[in-house]
Amino acid sequence: MLGRSSARYGRPTARYARGVAAAVVAVVTLVTAAHAGPARAADDTPASPSVQHAPRG
DSSP states (O other): OTTOOGGGGSOOHHHHHHHHHHHHHHHHHHHHHHHHOOOOOSOOSOOOOSOOOOOOO
């Protein structure tokens, strides 16, 4: 273990702060996306069926 500095065992608060900040941003993004709801169609009329079935009989 020669040549290593003791800085490795210090308090890496900046590193943890960045990690916590990234986690908070991720959670806020997920919660916002969950509450956004489904996208709405631009047209309110229902789409016509693209497949027509032959009448049974």
